[in-house]
Amino acid sequence: MEQPGYPASADPAFNLTGGPAGATAATLAALGRPILHHLDPAFGALYQRTVQLLQQAFGTRESPVILPGEAVVGLEAAAASLIGPEDVVLNLVSGIYGRGYGAWARRYAREVVEVEVPYDSSVPATSVADAMRARPDITVVSVVHCETPTGTVSDLDAISAVVAEHGALLIVDAVSSFGGIRCDFTAWQAGLVVTAPQKCLGGTPGLSLLHVSEAAWAHMTANPAAPRGSALSILDWRDAHLAGRPFPFTPPVTDVYGLHACLEQYLSEGADAVLRRHRAAARAARAGAEALGLTLWARDPLVRSDTVTAVRMPDGIDEREVRSRARKDSGVMLSGGQGDLARIVLQIGHMGTGAYPLGPVIAVTAISRALRSLGARADIGAGVEAAVAALDA
Numbered sequence: 001m002e003q004p005g006y007p008a009s010a011d012p013a014f015n016l017t018g019g020p021a022g023a024t025a026a027t028l029a030a031l032g033r034p035i036l037h038h039l040d041p042a043f044g045a046l047y048q049r050t051v052q053l054l055q056q057a058f059g060t061r062e063s064p065v066i067l068p069g070e071a072v073v074g075l076e077a078a079a080a081s082l083i084g085p086e087d088v089v090l091n092l093v094s095g096i097y098g099r100g101y102g103a104w105a106r107r108y109a110r111e112v113v114e115v116e117v118p119y120d121s122s123v124p125a126t127s128v129a130d131a132m133r134a135r136p137d138i139t140v141v142s143v144v145h146c147e148t149p150t151g152t153v154s155d156l157d158a159i160s161a162v163v164a165e166h167g168a169l170l171i172v173d174a175v176s177s178f179g180g181i182r183c184d185f186t187a188w189q190a191g192l193v194v195t196a197p198q199k200c201l202g203g204t205p206g207l208s209l210l211h212v213s214e215a216a217w218a219h220m221t222a223n224p225a226a227p228r229g230s231a232l233s234i235l236d237w238r239d240a241h242l243a244g245r246p247f248p249f250t251p252p253v254t255d256v257y258g259l260h261a262c263l264e265q266y267l268s269e270g271a272d273a274v275l276r277r278h279r280a281a282a283r284a285a286r287a288g289a290e291a292l293g294l295t296l297w298a299r300d301p302l303v304r305s306d307t308v309t310a311v312r313m314p315d316g317i318d319e320r321e322v323r324s325r326a327r328k329d330s331g332v333m334l335s336g337g338q339g340d341l342a343r344i345v346l347q348i349g350h351m352g353t354g355a356y357p358l359g360p361v362i363a364v365t366a367i368s369r370a371l372r373s374l375g376a377r378a379d380i381g382a383g384v385e386a387a388v389a390a391l392d393a
């Protein structure tokens with residue numbers, strides 16, 4: 001008999017993916033506001049206020065940059081703007097996003113060297129130090145904080161210390177970590193950090209949010225190849241919030257409304273409370289997935305992300321089938337493996353709106369139901385019990 005399902009035409013009841021994750025109610029309400037002209041003083045004031053809130057959230061001395069374009073635009077812009085024809089880049093690869101960054105770096109650098117590790121681990125700071133000793137001419141290091149498809153994190157505290165000691169600049173992809181995992185841009189002495197609203201902040205995909213350190217601005221200004229008059233130009237958007245500065249081009253007005261709303265929410269909840277919420281959801285997702293009978297992708301607990309959990313499928317089960325059944329029968333949208341990990345690995349996102357207590361419980365239930373309908377074993381009761389116990393721990 002056909003199970004009562006969830007209509008394919010409907011919104012998923014639960015977006016528990018590796019992002020874009022769902023937007024908060026406050027963000028959604030803000031998106032419905034009338035469209036102001038970008039030169040309307042009311043928009044100017046809102047934009048300026050949004051930059052101030054972002055700076056507060058980043059906890060930095062420098063004004064952040066809001067670059068129009070989904071996070072990948074900000075990441076490519078960082079490579080185009082910061083990496084010049086004289087630069088030697090050390091690209092750290094512990095997953096698919098890191099591998100992709102190498103392609104951008106090669107487009108602009110004199111040379112790119114890479115340290116690559118298996119995608120269930122992350123590059124140790126000692127390997128970074130070794131690589132930099134071997135190549136004292138390295139000027140820029142690029143690293144992904146959280147590799148979303150595999151749910152692994154790099155130790156930015158240790159890596160940034162090595163990079164700073166060497167006097168190089170750091171490009172950090174913090175798209176799926178900022179707002180879910182502690183990020184200390186100042187202590188990291190990071191050159192340039194790229195994040196976005198649509199993962200941990202409960203905002204929309206459409207903007208890149210950049211912290212650019214003083215050293216990174218200096219390097220970028222001195223880079224003769226840094227783009228100007230281009231969608232990839234970070235220099236064009238520097239201080240765009242200041243009164244009397246024309247925008248290089250029209251900012252996506254509605255996305256700015258959404259960003260303003262989700263930052264207000266983030267700041268009023270408080271960074272520490274937000275991190276605790278992500279940590280609790282992560283604990284629940286891991287405990288629930290293991291108790292229902294799945295294996296976590298990353299064996300080392302120290303590299304497991306608090307924003308997304310990657311799980312291995314049982315032998316003979318294709319994660320695409322599990323996801324499609326979870327969506328169809330339970331109204332739960334999950335995300336899956338990419339590249340070599342397609343069919344094998346499934347992600348439970350617990351970021352932003354997914355990082356609420358029962359998010360992982362719902363994911364565990366939907367996955368169990370899907371596994372059973374595919375003829376695999378899944379202990380739903382044990383999964384739910386373990387997830388709830390982890391929340392209450």
Ligand SMILES: *Cc1c(COP(=O)(O)O)cnc(C)c1O
Binds near residue numbers: 018070072175
């Ligand atoms: C989501 C994400 C991005 C942005 O990429 P999209 O594929 O455009 O969503 C970049 N880096 C990481 C680590 C991400 O999780």
